Amino acid sequence: MTKTVILGVIGSDAHVVGITILEQAFEAAGFDVINLGVQSSQEEFVDAATAHDAEAVLVSSLYGHAKQDCEGFHQKVADAGLEDVTTYIGGNLAVGQDDFEETRKFFRQMGFDRVFDSETDPEDAIEALRADLDMRSSESEQESHTVSA
Numbered sequence: 628m629t630k631t632v633i634l635g636v637i638g639s640d641a642h643v644v645g646i647t648i649l650e651q652a653f654e655a656a657g658f659d660v661i662n663l664g665v666q667s668s669q670e671e672f673v674d675a676a677t678a679h680d681a682e683a684v685l686v687s688s689l690y691g692h693a694k695q696d697c698e699g700f701h702q703k704v705a706d707a708g709l710e711d712v713t714t715y716i717g718g719n720l721a722v723g724q725d726d727f728e729e730t731r732k733f734f735r736q737m738g739f740d741r742v743f744d745s746e747t748d749p750e751d752a753i754e755a756l757r758a759d760l761d762m763r764s765s766e767s768e769q770e771s772h773t774v775s776a
């Protein structure tokens with residue numbers, strides 16, 4: 628069965644190239660992608676996940692304000708009864724991004740299931756989501772490698 632993912636760039640961020648690539652990669656991998664585009668609010672992510680009965684929400688942020696833009700996001704997810712929805716975030720998540728492990732820890736504590744940096748190959752995110760959604764076929768399992776995110 629096709630799995631639906633909600634994708635968008637959060638806050639006032641207008642960087643569109645990354646999510647366009649992610650949209651194409653996830654669609655090619657067989658996911659049904661609802662692309663909210665840039666400058667999407669927390670409410671738009673939550674409403675779309677509810678409306679489309681999504682399995683996952685993929686949040687992108689490039690301009691360095693992800694911490695502020697994601698504050699309270701997982702409370703809204705919980706309030707909407709979407710605790711089972713897998714949430715990922717990726718991009719340039721902090722200004723400077725000197726120590727990505729610290730950044731990853733911060734966003735994991737915020738509630739994101741996985742946190743990806745701007746060097747992420749979309750295929751790694753797809754592999755991680757397949758694993759998280761238990762979609763991995765036995766064939767791809769043989770070829771898989773561990774994704775740390």
Ligand code: B12
Nearest residue numbers: 640641642643644645687690691717718719722723745752
């Ligand atoms: C093009 C660009 C712009 C264009 C955007 C045009 C457009 N409509 O897209 C313009 C000129 C408008 C722009 C504006 C700004 N930008 Co700019 N921009 C860039 C630039 C040069 C390239 C971005 C890009 O398209 N990359 C190519 C795509 C393919 O890569 P990507 O976006 O990183 O996405 C990939 C990964 O990050 C990852 N990914 C992204 N999201 C997610 C989510 C998930 C779930 C997963 C798994 C993976 C993932 O997968 C993507 C695909 O491979 C980068 C520098 C750089 N080299 O990255 C700066 C950069 C992102 N911009 C930056 C900044 C600061 C700004 C401005 C704030 C500048 C200003 N003072 O006005 C504004 C913000 C405007 C706004 N409201 O958003 C900074 C951010 C700094 C930070 N975070 O620490 C950067 C890093 C430049 C820098 N080195 O300082 N920018």
